[in-house]
Amino acid sequence: MVKKSPLYEVQKKLNAKFTEFAGFEMPLLFSSIKDEHLQVRKTVGLFDVSHMSNVWITGPDAERLLTLTTIEDASRIGNNKSQYTTILRDDGTIIDDTIFMHLDDKFMIIPNAGMDEIVTEWMQKQVKKHHLDATIDNVSDQYVILAVQGPKSKEVLQELTDVDLSKVGFFACQYATIAGETCIISHTGYTGELGYELQISSAEKAKKIFDKILKSGKQFDIKPIGLGARDTLRLEKCFLLAGNEFEGGRSPLEAILSWAINWDHDFIGKEALLKQKEQGTYQRLTCLKVPGKGIPRHGNDVQKDGKAVGVVSSGTLSPCLNKGIAMAYVHPDYRGVGDTLDIMIRGKKVPAEIVKPPFVAKDWSTTQE
Amino acid sequence: MSEEVRDDLKYTTEHEWVRVKDHVARVGITDHAQHELTDIVFAELPEVGKDVKKGEELCVVESVKSVSEIYAPVSGKVVKINDALDDAPETINASPYDDGWLVELEINNPDEVAQLLDAAGYKKLF
Numbered sequence: 001m002v003k004k005s006p007l008y009e010v011q012k013k014l015n016a017k018f019t020e021f022a023g024f025e026m027p028l029l030f031s032s033i034k035d036e037h038l039q040v041r042k043t044v045g046l047f048d049v050s051h052m053s054n055v056w057i058t059g060p061d062a063e064r065l066l067t068l069t070t071i072e073d074a075s076r077i078g079n080n081k082s083q084y085t086t087i088l089r090d091d092g093t094i095i096d097d098t099i100f101m102h103l104d105d106k107f108m109i110i111p112n113a114g115m116d117e118i119v120t121e122w123m124q125k126q127v128k129k130h131h132l133d134a135t136i137d138n139v140s141d142q143y144v145i146l147a148v149q150g151p152k153s154k155e156v157l158q159e160l161t162d163v164d165l166s167k168v169g170f171f172a173c174q175y176a177t178i179a180g181e182t183c184i185i186s187h188t189g190y191t192g193e194l195g196y197e198l199q200i201s202s203a204e205k206a207k208k209i210f211d212k213i214l215k216s217g218k219q220f221d222i223k224p225i226g227l228g229a230r231d232t233l234r235l236e237k238c239f240l241l242a243g244n245e246f247e248g249g250r251s252p253l254e255a256i257l258s259w260a261i262n263w264d265h266d267f268i269g270k271e272a273l274l275k276q277k278e279q280g281t282y283q284r285l286t287c288l289k290v291p292g293k294g295i296p297r298h299g300n301d302v303q304k305d306g307k308a309v310g311v312v313s314s315g316t317l318s319p320c321l322n323k324g325i326a327m328a329y330v331h332p333d334y335r336g337v338g339d340t341l342d343i344m345i346r347g348k349k350v351p352a353e354i355v356k357p358p359f360v361a362k363d364w365s366t367t368q369e
Numbered sequence: 370m371s372e373e374v375r376d377d378l379k380y381t382t383e384h385e386w387v388r389v390k391d392h393v394a395r396v397g398i399t400d401h402a403q404h405e406l407t408d409i410v411f412a413e414l415p416e417v418g419k420d421v422k423k424g425e426e427l428c429v430v431e432s433v434k435s436v437s438e439i440y441a442p443v444s445g446k447v448v449k450i451n452d453a454l455d456d457a458p459e460t461i462n463a464s465p466y467d468d469g470w471l472v473e474l475e476i477n478n479p480d481e482v483a484q485l486l487d488a489a490g491y492k493k494l495f
Contacts, residue, residue, distance in 0.1 A: 017407070032408045033433040228407075228434050293455075295411055295431055317410045317433050346413075346429065 005050045006144055006203030007210055014224050022114035022243070024051035026227050033228035037319040040191055040233055042365045044150035045225035046213050050206070053116035054143035054199060057100075057107040057123070061132035066100055066107060069126055071252055073265040077102050082173045082186050085260055086252050087119060088269030092276060093249035095122060097242055099188060101173040101199075108184070108199065112242045116140040126268070144206035148213060149195030149233075151365060152220040157196055159216040160209075161185075165196075179212035181205040190230060192237030192358065229319075236318050238287055238327060238357035244298055244314045245285065245327065251276055254329060256285045283310060283329040288352035289359060290324035294345050296352065301344040302328050309334045312343060320360045326352065373400040375466050379482065380491035381442045386466060389482055394443050397470040398430065398461065401495070406432045409461045414450040414472060421445065421474070423481050428471055430461065443481040445474030 004025045005011070011018075016027035027048065029036060039045050057065060066074035070085040077083045082101040086094045096119050100109045111119040120138045127134050148157055154165050160179040165187075168174065173186035178198060183205065189195035200206040214222060234241065245255055251269075252261055253276055261273070276282055290296060296315030301308055310330035318325045326343065334341060337356050342349040361367075374380075379387040384402035388395040403409065411431040421427055421441040430437045451470050454460060461469035476482065 028434070029407060034408050034410075232433060293411065295436075297436065317431075319433070 003051075005048055006206060007048045007050065010207065010210060011048065011224065016224070016226065019227065021227055022051060022112070024113060026051055027224070029226040029228045030224050033226070033232060034319045036223065036225045036229035037232050039223050040150045040193055040225060040229065041320060041360075042151070042368070044148065044152035044156055044217060044220050044222045045229070046210070046217065046222055047147040047149065047225050047230060048210070049145040049147050049197070050143075051113035052145050053111040053113065053119070053138070053140040054145070055109045055111060055116060055120055055123075056137040056139060057109060057134060058105065058137070059132075059134040061127075061134040062105075062107050065123060065127060065132050065134045066109075067265055067267065068130065069123060069268055070100070071257070071261045071267055071269075073262045074100070074102075074107070076262065079104060080172055080174045082171050082188060086257060087122065088252070088267070088273075090268060090272065091249075092251040092269040092272030094242075094246045094252060094255065095119065097240060097246070099186070101184065101186060103173065103175065103184065110145070110199075115242070139201070142201060144200045144203055146198045146200065146206060146210060146213070147189055147195060148198075148217075149189045149191040149225075150193050152217075152222075153193070153195045156213060156217040156220055156222060157185075160212055168196075179209045179216075181209050183209065190239055191233040192239070192360070192362070193233075232316050232319055235314055235316055235325060235327070236320060236358060236360040238359065241314055247313065250329070251282070253277060254282050254284055281332060283331055284335060285313070286310070286328050286330040286335050287355050287357045287359060288312075288326045288328055288341060288343065289321070289355045290326075290343070290350055290352045292351065294343070294348075294350040295324040296326035296328075296343045296345060296350070300326070302330060303342045303344060303349065304334045309341065315343075318359055320364055324350075324352075325359045372404055373466070374488050374492055376488045378466070379442075379485035379487060381440070381485060382494060383440055385439060385442050387442050387482070387485055389476070392476050392479075393448065394445060394474045394476050394482070395470050396427065396439075396442060396472050396474065398439060398465055399491075400465050403462045403465045403469070406430065406435070406437055406462075408432055409458045412454040412458045412461065412471065414454065415447050417447050417450060419447045421447065423478070430458075430471075439471065441474065442485060443474060443476055444478045445476045447472055448475045449473035
């Protein structure tokens, strides 16, 4: 059964063209993916992210549970701070990536769309196995997530809250009243632009906030943004999309998430990662830019001089660069920045240059007219 | 949003249009098709001289989000391709029936033209 976003009717009136994603009917676009993408880079956009999941973890062992099941040591994440991390299987492969937020004596995790039951069941299994005193509460059906992203996002939200947003640092999170409704605000996002995400505990509250953000944002020319642009925005910044980058079983080492691994604590999957690290021959995520024509897509093979060296996990046309861009898992011997690899697109060799992430630099919009 | 269907053209169930003049068929995608695709960012056209059979892949049109195969509505030889689409693929969105044409085929089986839908037949698909 396909779930509709609680904002479906509102978005229909805004001319949304809907698509199915992970069992949810969500707006793919409102006007055009390219326009919405550039809108977020240059001004501000409002996203409905209600398809993603919300799970509370509480109890005396809540922090211990997170420390055990993620690559982060949760005791290092102070109150009102959040952290990007991954939950691993015993073999070191990623079950899901998520942000977790420390809010007083509770933690909230944000699994990907359609992953709430898998993640909750996994966590529950560990609670039992390790005799932890922790409660896991899947509130995905109640919560709605909205994201306001873009250079004007702070101004748009500041109009609607008494919280001094200049004091909410990067990855900080806290309870707040936005547009007269209580919610959780975090200085986080999936676009690489200045932005905030709101975790709202009911559809009714979310509809009110959505409406007020569009109204208050009018003076900043705010627009609603669909999933199409959400994907091109994140790919330009080399952010991972679970369904693509973790397909077939990938470890945080392969996904270039070593920076997020805290090796000083015991966690599920650690032994497997240490073995993989020692062996060293695993494929690594690599950024490829197509200087000519051609758009790489998920699943395209990557070759060097006719030899298979990797596979594209995510590919698209970058609206900012007007060039094809891709992230691909590539054998370590063929990843030199500046080197050329061939992406096989419909049987044709399309040369692509290996570049350093991100594809689009911070504050790109300030370099445009 | 009302989508345009031109009365003087022939159509396929795959949302291609065909304009036949003498033995040449000019092929494109309909207003409905370009609307479904949204922003077209790339058109991969065939080589001039290529022979195609009706129903075979003729060319590929890509939006940001998706890849769409366009099939030959009739059999023939590619005699002309719309080079302007190389730099401006979005022309297909702006002008699907005129400036956004894709390929011209020299028809080698005129009976196939009769098998195409007329405008009324195409409208029935919606």
